[in-house]
Amino acid sequence: ELGAKNIVPTNKEPDYQKIYDQIADVLEDNDWDDGSWGPVFVRLAWHAAGTYDKNTKTGGSNGATMRFSPESDHGANAGLKAAREKLESIKKKNPEISYSDLWSLAAGGPKIPWIPGRKDDEAAACTPDGRLPDASKGSSHLRDIFYRMGFDDREIVVLAGAHALGRCHPDRSGFDGPWTSSPTMFTNGFYQELLGKKWVEKKWKGPKQFVDKETGELMMLPADLSLIQDKAFKPHVEKYAKDEELFFKDFAAVFHKLEELGVPRTGDEKVYYFKTKD
Template sequence: MSVLAAIRAPARRNAFATAPRAAMRSSMRMRPTIRKYSTESPPNPPPKSGSNAWLYGSISGAALISVGYYLYSTSDAGKEAASAAKSAGQAVKVKTNLVPTKEDYQKVYNEIASILEDNDYDDGSYGPVLVRLAWHSSGTYDKDTKTGGSNYATMRFEPEALHGANAGLQVARGVLEKVKEKFPWISYGDLWTLAGVCAIQEMGGPKIPWRPGRIDGFAKDATPDGRLPDASQGSDHLRNIFYRMGFNDQEIVALAGAHALGRCHPDRSGFEGPWTFSPITFTNDFFNLLLNEKWVWRKWSGPKQLQDKKTGTLMMLPTDYVLAQDKSFKKYVKQYAEDQDLFFNDFSKTFSKLLELGVPENQWVTPEPWVLKNADE
């Protein structure tokens, strides 16, 4: 039995048994009010033979999904069905073109860009912490169980919000609530990943292909602790974490290049300091410094980390340092240190892949990712 059929049958029985007919008529009248975005969708192409029946059937199916979702989502036993209903409903909206346009998402991007700078936060920008939010909300994916990833935005819930690797990300989530209030139609998963794309591009990085279609899940969808990297570990740990997501050694190193941005905080990760001298500009400096500076173990009361011998102001994590020690990893570190264009190209593809982990193909609004404009373009 299909997901739609599984939801439709009990939903139909319960709805007619418990809901007044007037309420049912209201729930069926969803097409005139379903779209409330900032721009209108282009008209649908002329229907092919027999397509009208399918279109009206799909819209009716979406209405039934709404009824089923209402009936099921209020009980613990119905949470799984509710998640399936949301996914099926998103797929129907994609098929019937009842989705926001690229221009709608460009407006969200521009709004995020407008709030990036803040002289009272870290080095004057929320950009690095927004990149971290996008990465941590996506990097929980497990390709074997097909759980985790960016689809459900489960960091909104405990205990995932309290996982050690997510310490401090309440700052990023809080900043983006202002954007969510202005554009309530966007899902948290789309908002968080789009914020990461915006931050990379606005801080001088490459264009990141991105597409919307994620749905918001429930606390039951939250992932267990331990799926994100432990910075105190070595190369075997890195491979276990990233291979589980479906990445190879080259992609592991490419993603590590994001450490050109931001800094560590003792009250969050326990580590302290920036990786580069320009922590709000996206460059290949992480690789240059890792390869060419002399790194020594820092003598302090915190966890093991390295500092540059010359100034003592920069730091590297143990998981960073192994990239220059492991033979397979090191060859990519050298390539990216010597060629920033190569790094930008590989990072763009790999970060885009990361942000799509865990999202069913039929939920995507567009078959090919978009490239959104920078705020000043």
């Protein structure tokens, strides 16, 4: 029988939905934190992309230079080695996908448009330390960092909503605790907690951070609190706390923009939306 299935393609395009499903399968491996690899995969993709500098057009998710020292050893990237190693099993099964596409794909959700085509680069393309935000600082620092990537105030607030996910670890950043009580679920809870709780300085020997006065179980970084101390940021926090659908819609668009920073495109690329298993 002759037919399309007998033709072996020479330049095989990876089956991204299949790879997405394989990532989904390891996501809930119950050997990490709160029972999901999701948060640390999101953080890996964000730290790979957030090095972008629009003026020099360096950094960004293209390249996956965090595989190499010195970028792998930058303080901000502490703890991300585990995420990179976890994704190695997927890379082994699918050697045709680049690390930079794989890391970006691992942070994807069903509503986030995704475009493949990132190419891995060499250690020489590592970005200098200091391009990612410093959690101990406030709004003017956040503007310096995120304006350099090409984001505006609203986009800074949208991206910060990712802190609904995951937690801080004393052995990684030095900070401690989750932002919400459902750290494996993507919600607008970060904004609701930020506005709804009374935040007091944590009494401890660690770096300055805040805990909710009532239970002491949830946390905020100084950089997080600056989002309600700053007059231009706060209205966006209020808007996303009220409207989760709007947050999901805006987050998908702005996270996609983050993942595209510095990636060469012609404009003709196919845009993928992935199906979840359930």
